[in-house]
Amino acid sequence: xxxxxxxxxxxxxxxxxxxxxxxxxxxxxxxxxxxxxxxxxxxxxxxxxxxxxxxxxxxxxxxxxxxxxxxxxxxxxxxxxxxxxxxxxxxxxxxxxxxxxxxxxxxxxxxxxxxxxxxxxxxxxxxxxxxxxxxxxxxxxxxxxxxxxxxxxxxxxxxxxxxxxxxxxxxxxxxxxxxxxxxxxxxxxxxxxxxxxxxxxxxxxxxxxxxxxxxxxxxxxxxxxxxxxxxxxxxxxxxxxxxxxxxxxxxxxxxxxxxxxxxxxxxxxxxxxxxxxxxxxxxxxxxxxxxxxxxxxxxxxxxxxxxxxxxxxxxxxxxxxxxxxxxxxxxxxxxxxxxxxxxxxxxxxxxxxxxxxxxxxxxxxxxxxxxxxxxxxxxxxxxxxxxxxxxxxxxxxxxxxxxxxxxxxxxxxxxxxxxxxxxxxxx
Numbered sequence: 001x002x003x004x005x006x007x008x009x010x011x012x013x014x015x016x017x018x019x020x021x022x023x024x025x026x027x028x029x030x031x032x033x034x035x036x037x038x039x040x041x042x043x044x045x046x047x048x049x050x051x052x053x054x055x056x057x058x059x060x061x062x063x064x065x066x067x068x069x070x071x072x073x074x075x076x077x078x079x080x081x082x083x084x085x086x087x088x089x090x091x092x093x094x095x096x097x098x099x100x101x102x103x104x105x106x107x108x109x110x111x112x113x114x115x116x117x118x119x120x121x122x123x124x125x126x127x128x129x130x131x132x133x134x135x136x137x138x139x140x141x142x143x144x145x146x147x148x149x150x151x152x153x154x155x156x157x158x159x160x161x162x163x164x165x166x167x168x169x170x171x172x173x174x175x176x177x178x179x180x181x182x183x184x185x186x187x188x189x190x191x192x193x194x195x196x197x198x199x200x201x202x203x204x205x206x207x208x209x210x211x212x213x214x215x216x217x218x219x220x221x222x223x224x225x226x227x228x229x230x231x232x233x234x235x236x237x238x239x240x241x242x243x244x245x246x247x248x249x250x251x252x253x254x255x256x257x258x259x260x261x262x263x264x265x266x267x268x269x270x271x272x273x274x275x276x277x278x279x280x281x282x283x284x285x286x287x288x289x290x291x292x293x294x295x296x297x298x299x300x301x302x303x304x305x306x307x308x309x310x311x312x313x314x315x316x317x318x319x320x321x322x323x324x325x326x327x328x329x330x331x332x333x334x335x336x337x338x339x340x341x342x343x344x345x346x347x348x349x350x351x352x353x354x355x356x357x358x359x360x361x362x363x364x365x366x367x368x369x370x371x372x373x374x375x376x377x378x379x380x381x382x383x384x385x386x387x388x389x390x391x392x393x394x395x396x397x398x399x400x401x402x403x404x405x406x407x408x409x410x411x412x413x414x415x416x417x418x419x420x421x422x423x424x425x426x427x
Contacts, residue, residue: 018148018291024211025140026149030156031206036096037157039199041164042171042192044104045276048259049172049269050189054110058259062328062380064119065255069372071123072130072365079124080131080362088136089210091128096203103197107190130365135357138349141310146350147291147299150342158284162277169273171195184269185377220246229359232352236363238409239348242402244367249398251375252382252391253318257330265323274326282331286339294340299347303340308403311396312337318392337399 022030048061083091102122106115141149173183175191182188229236253260261267261275286306294302313336316329345364352360379391 021142021145021219022149023140024195026137026153028206028210029136029140030153031293032092032096032203033153033157034160035203035206038158038164038167039196039203040157041161041166041276041280042168042196043164044161045165045168045258045273046189046192046269048186048256049262050186050193052259053116053184053186056112058256058380060112060115060380060385061256061259062376062378064115065251065376066373067116068119068123068126069251069369069376070374071217072369073373075124075127076131076362076365076369079128080358081127082356083135088132088139091132091206092136092210093123093204093207095128095132096200096207098122098128098335100197100200103193103200107194107197110186110190110419120338123213125370127365130368131358131362134345134349134361135363138354138357145345147294147343151287151291152344154342155284155287155290158287159282162284165273165276165280167273168192169270169277172269215416229363232356235351238362239351239360240363240367242376242405242409243344244370245398245402245405247371248375249371249395249402251372252379252398253388253395254390255372255376256379256383256391259383260318261323261326264312264388265326267323275330278327279331282335283338286335287342290339290343294343299340299343300406303344304403304406304411305407306336306340307399311399313402314392314396314399318388329362333417 051061051064052058075117079091086094098121102118102125105121106118137149137153138146171192172185172188175195176183176185176188179187179191258272258276261272262269267275290302310333313329313333317326317333320326320329348360348364349357382390
């Protein structure tokens, strides 16, 4: 018992020390992630319902999800170059404003072609945020607290998403009262989406106070040439291919989970919002404890173990005969599958030289966007004709392939359960 208390105090002390080391810019960024996470939690819950409430089906939903992720995929490199030119601060401000603008326009002009255009604008905003985040955090952290900053920023965002998911389940009903419309009407969903646009715009406030990065100019990331990519193709392929395969699997099912719970388990919006909220909280807890686990077992070991363990829970999520068991599996799967994400991103950023980090951040963004750009379109058609089952099976297979590739590229010949701090020789 005394040994357990000592370890707990040591863990808390380590966290306090790492959090205290955060740079001012890092703290302002964390405030921004709270606002961004809350707004995104509302949007992700109700956007699908808004489109369906206007009489469209899952095929259009798949097209819209593809539109913004295809934009993020195609624009990653140009926007990475632009972010180098205009700076991280202005890039993130532009991202928040573009996302807010997309929400306003889609509410004012709710037609199919406007939805496509606004999702392209949304994709541009998300792509800028994606290619900027990694280099920004690297430039505003030291080696001691870096893994904690990556994980804590994601965990804090998920905690805010917890609030946003819960709020999204009730916000249309609350806003429907003064509008004298039903909670599941398109007008109520539109009002809720307009509120999220205001929240995204408020995210600009902490970003406006960002100062200069703590790294020197020589240490800052910049977009490297195509020659660098050609010279390091093998290394970059190993770092990004597993993420690419995960994105293909995730795009088949994850954008449609709210529709899945409504159509398969016949749950109302508040119940689905509550499930999403607790799922985000579970994911946030996983993200916060991930750095300490990575310190003990190694970054790649954490990725292989947690993502491998998530696959059986994905099966329970999709094929359980009871809603309660499916929801519980959803919580566990989210925590296990995603807790290693920031840890692996830190690993990727550390494996390349500082001058190439912006390039690698763009490649990571492209890898994460690729599957989400194509899979939802395919999945929407599958759902209309065959239901959700084939999509869940495809996702599980692709996740298993990705876990195998992590092991093959970085752990083959090493015990997954033994400490394994640095893996460079296999690259």
